[in-house]
Amino acid sequence: MHSPETRPSLIVRLGGAADQSAWWSFVETYEPFLKHLVARQGTPPSHVADVTQQVLISIARSIDGFSDDGKEASFRRWVHQVSRNVVIKYMARQRKQITGQGGTDALLQLDQQPAIDDPALEDQYQHELIVWAAEKVRSEFAPTSWQAFWGTMIEGRPVAEIAGELNVSAGSIYMSRSRILRRIRLVLNEVMQ
């Protein structure tokens, strides 16, 4: 999914080889989410790749400030914290952008701005992550499993009703919906730490 030209601009100066590979594996998981979020922020499809790259570059720049605290998965925790801050800044800007300055030039300075403490945006970030994770997980399951999960857990319809509709046992509905929820949780953990 990565465009090759994204790579050079995303190279960050990191001490250890372990951190280097951690960074790349982060980009691997985070970039698809970022694309999803950028698209849903109202960016026309033709600009999504561009804006995604700008946000990633901002994240990469902020990472220069990383110092190892010696605890477990130090770099991963750091990079997730940084990316979350950058993305929330991006979302805040996106809200204001329509009246003020816009374009990628403005995005380039995301890493130079103070962090934003806005519970609404935090919620929004969380929400987007969940929607993205659900969409990702959806493709891993059979359509009937997804329908069972969606019908009973999200739409709140009785298990027996859905079981009859899909012609599956109640047991398999409990099984597949728990599996789906668990997978969504795992995907979220990968990104949120």
Add this chain to the structure above:
Amino acid sequence: MNAWHPSDDVLRLVLDEHADAQTDEDVTSHLDECELCQTRIEQFAESSHGIRESLRRETMSGSLALDTPKLAAPSETAWLADFAVSFLQPTDQPDAIGKLGEFEVQSVIGHGGMGIVLKGFQPELNRPVAIKVMSPHLASIGTARKRFLREAQATAAIVHPNVMPILSVSESATLPYLVMPYVACRTLQQRIDTEGQLPITDVLRIGIQVAAALAAAHRQGLVHRDVKPANILIEPAVDRTMLTDFGLARAADDVTVTRSGVIAGTPQYMSPEQARGESVDARSDLFALGCVLYAMTTGRPPFRSETSYGILRRITDHPHRPMRESQASVPVWMDHLVYQLLRKDARNRISSAEETQRLLEACLAHVQQPSIPLPSEVMASKRPNIRLAILLTVLVAASIPLAAINLWDRSRTTKPPFIVTRPASHPSSTPSEAVGPDFVLAGPVTESVWDDQTKNETTSLAEIDSQLELIQKQIESLQRSLDVKKQP
């Protein structure tokens, strides 16, 4: 079976799909019956509350809903609908997807090239509302934004039963939006899509109301610019028609035509001057109204092509296909009326929306009470009338000696030769063929009549056809009457 419960470890293995097939099957069928284990397995899914809440909120926008196919690549319309959710403020209301100003937003009703329409609720006044939000790619353009607001305010000033009222306009928000009453209705486009061509009385009733709405707008100096079935709402209960989407059309126009040279949405109802990117006035709306009448009458818009460009070329360069060619049941006067709205040159169209409304009303009166005569404007247009008169005079003049020849012939032979049938076929065959001395005289006159017609580029084939048909009938009846005179 209930006596046996799987251990935590087994449950976890099954959940992660690491258990063998037999265990998997056993646990699944155990879950059928055992409520305890149903609860247990759900606990393994861990704090799912947040996930479920988020997804529930998401169902409102429909992007993850059951039946919709997964969005592989976000399309232009899909991101717009998704966007609706992303700019709303969070809300405490369980049935709302978010908040916009004082309104609780409940769902996304629709979206188009210009913006998104949301269904909202105004708690203070306890009423449902429709909120039209300008789409972000337009809102980021200063002039489009200003236009949107100005036109919205102008629209708010039109108070007319056939114009969708605007309750308020908000410009302070990041995206400007306007608030309208929420009316359970469907668009004319939806009606045409499901029913196809409409009965002529419905065509006229809807046409009258749209013309009335346009008249009200034009009196305020406001040109709609985007009159099309999708912007015409029909309230089923009271059979009222409302024109909507005034300001958005103007705002979009700035971007879509003058800025990028690309036209958003369907250009099928554009006027030729609009298609050419020239300045437009009220008469442009009348052309669009003509297209709408055409679409209602036949079930299809007058100018069709595979591509937008193709449609534009048809609008500017080609005459529309007369409705009677595809639907023989369409009255001739309806074709005439629509023809006068679809004139390429704005100066030749019916002069105003008021006038159009008057004509449509007169036609409706005629349909409902056939003894009421049709307005002369929708009968055969004036010039052909004169031509017809000349032609008939000529033919009558020609027929008298013909009859004489005929009588003379009869007195000599028992069977008349083919000469008698000549006048009937004459206009469509070469006119100069001399049959008798009188026809030599008649030839040039008829010829000049047809020459005149071919010079008039906008004259449609159907008009000629209908004239021919008329002439044919006149001649036939003339002959019959002559025959009657001959053999009383």
